[in-house]
Amino acid sequence: MPNPTAAMLVIGDEILSGRTRDSNMYHLAGELTRVGIDLAEVRVVSDDADAITGAVRALSDGFDMVFTSGGIGPTHDDITAENVARAFGVPISVRDDARALLAAHYARSGTELNESRLRMARIPDGATLIDNPISAAPGFTLGNVHVMAGVPTIFEAMLASILPTLVGGAPLLSQSLQIFRGEGDIAGPLSELAARYPDLGIGCYPFQRDGAFGAQVVIRGQDGGRVDAAIAELNAMFPA
Amino acid sequence: MPNPTAAMLVIGDEILSGRTRDSNMYHLAGELTRVGIDLAEVRVVSDDADAITGAVRALSDGFDMVFTSGGIGPTHDDITAENVARAFGVPISVRDDARALLAAHYARSGTELNESRLRMARIPDGATLIDNPISAAPGFTLGNVHVMAGVPTIFEAMLASILPTLVGGAPLLSQSLQIFRGEGDIAGPLSELAARYPDLGIGCYPFQRDGAFGAQVVIRGQDGGRVDAAIAELNAMFPA
Known part of the structure; x- marks a missing residue:
């Protein structure tokens, strides 16, 4: 629901x-x-x-x-x-x-x-x-x-x-991963990940720090197992 | 305009x-x-x-x-x-x-x-x-x-x-006065002031500091002379 x-x-x-x-x-x-x-x-x-x-x-x-x-x-x-x-x-x-x-x-x-x-x-x-x-x-x-x-x-x-x-629903769980790559390098793989996890909200928030470009990817959803699985896939795509 | x-x-x-x-x-x-x-x-x-x-x-x-x-x-x-x-x-x-x-x-x-x-x-x-x-x-x-x-x-x-x-209009000028009285004491006189200066925006923003109640009154308008006149009246109503 x-x-x-x-x-x-x-x-x-x-x-x-x-x-x-x-x-x-x-x-x-x-x-x-x-x-x-x-x-x-x-x-x-x-x-x-x-x-x-x-x-x-x-x-x-x-x-x-x-x-x-x-x-x-x-x-x-x-x-x-x-x-x-x-x-x-x-x-x-x-x-x-x-x-x-x-x-x-x-x-x-x-x-x-x-x-x-x-x-x-x-x-x-x-x-x-x-x-x-x-x-x-x-x-x-x-x-x-x-x-x-x-x-x-x-x-x-x-x-x-x-x-x-107030009657709420399932709290939104979130995990995030910081990736030190340009957002344009992350966008393609991230879009494919989002297509495989349509039940999750996947956001990408670019930053610039000490001259280096990077992005914080945040994955949100009500099912903790699904959020874990998606963040594990993301980790594998962009190893630190 | x-x-x-x-x-x-x-x-x-x-x-x-x-x-x-x-x-x-x-x-x-x-x-x-x-x-x-x-x-x-x-x-x-x-x-x-x-x-x-x-x-x-x-x-x-x-x-x-x-x-x-x-x-x-x-x-x-x-x-x-x-x-x-x-x-x-x-x-x-x-x-x-x-x-x-x-x-x-x-x-x-x-x-x-x-x-x-x-x-x-x-x-x-x-x-x-x-x-x-x-x-x-x-x-x-x-x-x-x-x-x-x-x-x-x-x-x-x-x-x-x-x-x-972008084409702007007259910049909004503002002056403010800090009054160390409860907002409820300021409200009546301020309302009368606002009625005498319908061309100005007069806002009252309460605060609580070191246990004392007070409010910041902000008077905004495009005519600097009118803003000056209104703030002078306010000063006279609530001498520091």
Whole structure:
């Protein structure tokens, strides 16, 4: 049975302007691979209502599950929650359970739960909260879309709390071999190997190091025995 | 006049599996901002023919220009060129000028220009070559789509060679202020500031450092005087 598929939606002008270097995509990709969920597409869009709504609809329809990152803070440019609600055609308002989480958190530090902070308690109808152990303001799951914070520590904590609830497939196993030959010398034999192992993913990633050309060949699959067999054949073709 | 818009398409299983951390997106975002082109969307798709063709069509239709990264090497999983051709409905074949570039390059190192390497001379009908000063195999521009390599040094060199040919708008200027207050305290006044400066982009990026909460407020716009005025107002609201 094929693995479930996932997409990610990164929301934020700061990524698209080059101000911030995204790290949530890299983190999510590694975690999903580990639990056997195939990350099939990532989109990055700006803090724009139509861009967010359109991408949520397209990815929610196209993949088994969607993870979003960014745009759920207290400021005017945090517009993810209302646009996920809009994508699903459901109302959004401050919800008592989310408000209670924020009230308890800010009471501990003697901070006022003002109108801006209360924005973070707006949850679309029918959504389930995602725990935020760091700064209390929750994420949420609506349909097959998991809405999480953009700050990497919070994104990672939220993901850790929902990962055990997701049904994955067989984890993707991989082995790799470094070959100090030009990629053009490797390509022909590698293509024949790929044809003999259609169940495996075989990638070739060139590098240049100390003036020498080489490539890292990565073989991925769900059946460890098949991955072993393919890497052994590759080793025999290109002895170190 | 609004700036021209751009989208990026990153092609490669290695990004989606978490094996490789993308750096081309971050580089492109910074370079485009510098020359006044707005990067409005990024998509990352796998080495899959339909995914590539679909994304090229959608982004080429939706934005003024598109930059792709990855999938133009000599191996079986390098399928970007033929799928960009497919997206535009034009034939692709080995072209004499591209073949000559490769032949000269490999002759210098005494390397055989074999069938796999010759794959890198396949250019869609009507495309213009993009110079590759590092490893010769060219990228190409077809319609409004610029097709470039995934290896960061080569991607950056190819981008450097086409950037002067692109017509940008006014570069985006930005100033930022670090405010050591919770984002929830900043949000209200910031929202009012944003309403008074609808021509500027005002973003708020929270951080936590040495146990203290704060946020970096970034104000962006094409008119330096307006950016100065807004940052002065912000300074007055939140004196250091």
